[in-house]
Amino acid sequence: MAAEAIELWAKARYGVRILVVIVQQTFGGFLNFHPHLHVMVSAGGLRESENRWIHRLDWDERELMRAWRYAVIAFLAEALKKKVIKPMLFGKDLADMFKVQHKRE
Numbered sequence: 001m002a003a004e005a006i007e008l009w010a011k012a013r014y015g016v017r018i019l020v021v022i023v024q025q026t027f028g029g030f031l032n033f034h035p036h037l038h039v040m041v042s043a044g045g046l047r048e049s050e051n052r053w054i055h056r057l058d059w060d061e062r063e064l065m066r067a068w069r070y071a072v073i074a075f076l077a078e079a080l081k082k083k084v085i086k087p088m089l090f091g092k093d094l095a096d097m098f099k100v101q102h103k104r105e
Contacts, residue, residue, distance in 0.1 A: 002037055005071040009064055016045025016054050062105075073098050 003020040010018045019042040028034035044055045077098050079085045087094055 001071050001075060002039060002068065005067045006039070006041060006064065009067040010045055010057065013060075013063070014045060014047070014054060014057055015049065016047045016057070018042050018045040018057075069101065069104070073102050 003022050006020050007018060010016055021040040023038040023040075024035070025038060026033065026035045041059070043057065044053055045057060046052070047054050076085070076094070080087060080094055080098075085094070089097070
């Protein structure tokens with residue numbers, strides 16, 4: 001999902017296909033549970049319409065975070081709709097939480 005969010009952003013922003021490698025890590029340096037992703041992305045991308053490599057892309061962290069947030073919320077909303085996850089978490093309605101998180105900067 002992380003790779004697809006980044007790929008879709010690059011395609012929409014620059015019209016290019018990029019290379020993405022995602023490595024999931026579950027533990028930190030002190031063997032503490034700390035799940036996170038390591039993301040490696042090519043500096044440029046292939047603009048297939050011109051059959052040309054674009055050497056440098058400007059990566060907008062805010063736009064990428066927005067794309068990632070949207071992907072996660074859409075995934076969880078679909079799981080909620082299909083009743084894969086329960087509608088309440090810690091006494092709060094998940095659908096309301098998704099709306100709040102979607103608007104977040």
